[in-house]
Amino acid sequence: MEPHLIESIDLELALLIRHLTSLKTSRTSPNLDRSAYLLLQYIHNHESVGVKTLADALRLDVSTASRQAAALEQKGYVFRTPDPQDGRAYFLKLTDLGREDFFAYKVFRQTRILEITEGWPDEDRAKFGELLHKFNQGLR
Amino acid sequence: MEPHLIESIDLELALLIRHLTSLKTSRTSPNLDRSAYLLLQYIHNHESVGVKTLADALRLDVSTASRQAAALEQKGYVFRTPDPQDGRAYFLKLTDLGREDFFAYKVFRQTRILEITEGWPDEDRAKFGELLHKFNQGLR
């Protein structure tokens, strides 16, 4: 096993975070902030979800998940429906506005990725997604 | 071009950031904090560097670079030598301690990556590094 391979991944990951952080802060992105994106995406994919589940799935502290959920609600992106089984809990669901803005931001992001990966063979794009997924799976 | 490929990269990147952030905050890492790592690495690779150069290279605001440099100096990881050509500027160089702790942290990180990519063929490790590099190059 070539140590250089790991070293390269190490460096490139560190740089990736830095670069993405820099982008995030450059305020060129639409309304939706980054932390909200993952939440909206999760809610979108699961239709209806409680705060605890969100927090667990996204490895956030419940307090953070709770705050982000509240922010989304405040923006009109999600609404709450009480959990009939548990008086303490509720489910978050996307509003129409939430869905719209989510898609808009998603398109924005994916357009960016398309630009960044311009000239890449589809094979590389597929492989990148795959390896990222694999890496994420290993991150537990 | 399969839209699904971009979508997958999009999701996996978002998750990656989230997961890595979660790790960062879990306080399982050694002394060196993450933001410092990139600085130390850059200084290590270039032996001697000014704040402006650091900031530019790492896409940080100079104020951030300046602060991080100051923190590193405070920790005894770097020292300053005046730039003979410019009375306003100085170069940052690694101390022995800086070098040691940098390597220790580097080993820690790379051990983690090794674990995460356990079972991966070398080919995949190489490809991952390569594609990350390529993606980073596109991020301008």
Next chain:
DNA sequence: GTGTTATAATTGTATTATGCAACTACTTGA
């Protein structure tokens, strides 16, 4: 039924990393 423990969510508090703005002091160019 009662009391204890567990748990969902919220609020308080603090930390980290970052960027924009303002400033100081040195350098460069007209």
Next chain:
DNA sequence: TCAAGTAGTTGCATAATACAATTATAACAC
């Protein structure tokens, strides 16, 4: 010589996050 440019620092504010504490409901044991 003076104005504009620039290296670096400090002030101020924001975003994202986690640990701690709290409140209210649910589950479990007796």
